[in-house]
Amino acid sequence: MNVSEEAMSKKQSSPHHTQINQKLKFLFLVILTNLLTIFIFTASSSHISTTLFQLPGPGPVPDVAALLIELNATRHEVVAGRAQIAALQKSLIAMQFDSPMRSGPRxxxxxxxxxxxxxxxxxxxxxxxxxxxxxxxxxxxxxxxxxxxxxxxxxxxxxxxxxxxxxxxxxxxxxxxxxxKGCEPLPRRRCHPKSPENYVEPTPFPDCLWTTPPDASLVWDAYSCKNYSCLIERRRARGSFDCKDCFYLEGREKHRWLYDNGGLDFGIDQVLATRRPGTLRIGLDIGGGSGTFAARMKEKGVTIVTTSMNFDGPFNSFIASRGLIPMHVSISQRLPFFDNTLDIIHSMHVLSNWIPDAMLEFILYDIYRALRPGGLFWLDRFFCLGSQLNSTYVPMFDRVGFGKVRWYAGMKLDRGVKKNEWYLSALLEKPKT
Structure with a gap:
C-alpha cells in the first residue's frame, strides 16, 4: 500500500472511530448516572436509618435538634444528587442529538x-x-x-x-x-389582515348556498382574477386551472351528487340511505374545492367541514360566503379531529396516485382514526393506473381495515385505452368492533 492509499484508508476509518468514541462516551455516562443514583440513595437511606431508627441503649437520650440538622443535611444532599442526575441526563440527550450519527436540523x-x-x-x-x-x-x-x-x-x-x-x-x-413545503401550521403573527374595501354583508341563508358572493366580500390582491365574473369565465379559458369551473354555480356544480348512475357517480341520497336516518350528522370533505359537497349535505341536515387550498382562487372565502365552514389545511396535516368522532369523510380527486404511497397510507389511517365506529369514508373518483389498483391500493385499503359497502372501478377513457388510467369510487366503512 502506498502513502496515498494509507491516507485514504485513515480518512475512511475516521468516521468509524468517531462513532465508536461517541458510543463509548454515551455508555460511560449511562453507567456513571446509575452509579451516582445508587450511591446517593443507598448512602442517604443507610445514614438516616442508622441515625434515626437505631434503638437507644442505656446511654443518654439522643439530641433531637442535632438529628434534625443531620436530616436536613441529608435532604439537601439528595436534592443536589437529583440535580446532578438531571444534569447528566440532559448532557446525555444533548450528546445523543449532537452526535455525528444524527443528521438534520434541530x-x-x-x-x-x-x-x-x-x-x-x-x-x-x-x-x-x-x-x-x-x-x-x-x-x-x-x-x-x-x-x-x-x-x-x-x-x-x-x-x-x-x-x-x-x-x-x-x-x-x-x-x-x-x-x-411542510411548514404547517404556520406560526401566529401580531398583525391585522387587510380588510376588503366597501365590505358587503353576506347573502342570508339558505340563499347563500347557491348565490355568487359580492366581489367586495374579500381581498383580491393575491389572485390573477380580481372579481367573481373573471373566475366564472375561467371555465371557458384555455390552460389548466385548479377546479376550473368550481365558481360557476349554475353549471356542473348545480348537479353534483344529485344522481346515482350505479357506476362511478354515487348519489348523496343513496349514500345516506345506507345508514339509519339522522345518524349521519357531521363530517369532513377533504379538498372540497368551492364547497358544493358541503352545500348539498347541508340541505340534507348534515354539517360538513371543507378543507381547501387557495390555488389562484379565493376558495376558502367562497366557501365561507356560502354559509359553510372552510378549513385552510393541506393533506399533509393531521386531521384536527378527535378519535372516533366523525360520521362521514368524503374526498373527490384529491386523494390519488400523485401522493407517495407511504404518505397516502398514513392519511388513510388518519381518516380511519377520525371516523366513529360504523362511520363512512366516501372515496370519490380516486385516480390511478390499472397496474397500481390491485397491486398497491387494494392491499393498502385492506391493511387499514375498511369494510366495503360499495366499490366500483372504471377505466378513464378521455386519453385513450392504452394509457390504462382508472377511477375508483368506493364507500368504505369503519368496523363497529
Missing amino acids: FDDLVANLSNEAELSIGPHKLPLGYNRRMGSDEVYFSVGAGCLKHKHELAKYTSSYRVGGECPVDDVFAQELML
Missing part, C-alpha cells in the same frame, strides 16, 4: 439568529404559574410544522415582514407555498 437551529418577533412566535414561553402536571412541563411551544426546520429563511421572512399591531402584508401565496 429545534435550536430553527430559532438561532431569528428576529425577536420570530422567536416570540415560536417559543418556548415559560408558564406564569410554573410546572403544569397536565403538560408535563413548565414551558409551552407554539405549534409549528416540521418543514419549517428546512425553510428557516422563508420562516424568518414570514414572521418579520410586518410592524407589530399594524397591517399584515398580503403574502397569501408565499404563506401557502410555505405550508405546502
Whole structure:
C-alpha cells in the first residue's frame, strides 16, 4: 500500500472511530448516572436509618435538634444528587442529538439568529404559574410544522415582514407555498389582515348556498382574477386551472351528487340511505374545492367541514360566503379531529396516485382514526393506473381495515385505452368492533 492509499484508508476509518468514541462516551455516562443514583440513595437511606431508627441503649437520650440538622443535611444532599442526575441526563440527550450519527436540523437551529418577533412566535414561553402536571412541563411551544426546520429563511421572512399591531402584508401565496413545503401550521403573527374595501354583508341563508358572493366580500390582491365574473369565465379559458369551473354555480356544480348512475357517480341520497336516518350528522370533505359537497349535505341536515387550498382562487372565502365552514389545511396535516368522532369523510380527486404511497397510507389511517365506529369514508373518483389498483391500493385499503359497502372501478377513457388510467369510487366503512 502506498502513502496515498494509507491516507485514504485513515480518512475512511475516521468516521468509524468517531462513532465508536461517541458510543463509548454515551455508555460511560449511562453507567456513571446509575452509579451516582445508587450511591446517593443507598448512602442517604443507610445514614438516616442508622441515625434515626437505631434503638437507644442505656446511654443518654439522643439530641433531637442535632438529628434534625443531620436530616436536613441529608435532604439537601439528595436534592443536589437529583440535580446532578438531571444534569447528566440532559448532557446525555444533548450528546445523543449532537452526535455525528444524527443528521438534520434541530429545534435550536430553527430559532438561532431569528428576529425577536420570530422567536416570540415560536417559543418556548415559560408558564406564569410554573410546572403544569397536565403538560408535563413548565414551558409551552407554539405549534409549528416540521418543514419549517428546512425553510428557516422563508420562516424568518414570514414572521418579520410586518410592524407589530399594524397591517399584515398580503403574502397569501408565499404563506401557502410555505405550508405546502411542510411548514404547517404556520406560526401566529401580531398583525391585522387587510380588510376588503366597501365590505358587503353576506347573502342570508339558505340563499347563500347557491348565490355568487359580492366581489367586495374579500381581498383580491393575491389572485390573477380580481372579481367573481373573471373566475366564472375561467371555465371557458384555455390552460389548466385548479377546479376550473368550481365558481360557476349554475353549471356542473348545480348537479353534483344529485344522481346515482350505479357506476362511478354515487348519489348523496343513496349514500345516506345506507345508514339509519339522522345518524349521519357531521363530517369532513377533504379538498372540497368551492364547497358544493358541503352545500348539498347541508340541505340534507348534515354539517360538513371543507378543507381547501387557495390555488389562484379565493376558495376558502367562497366557501365561507356560502354559509359553510372552510378549513385552510393541506393533506399533509393531521386531521384536527378527535378519535372516533366523525360520521362521514368524503374526498373527490384529491386523494390519488400523485401522493407517495407511504404518505397516502398514513392519511388513510388518519381518516380511519377520525371516523366513529360504523362511520363512512366516501372515496370519490380516486385516480390511478390499472397496474397500481390491485397491486398497491387494494392491499393498502385492506391493511387499514375498511369494510366495503360499495366499490366500483372504471377505466378513464378521455386519453385513450392504452394509457390504462382508472377511477375508483368506493364507500368504505369503519368496523363497529
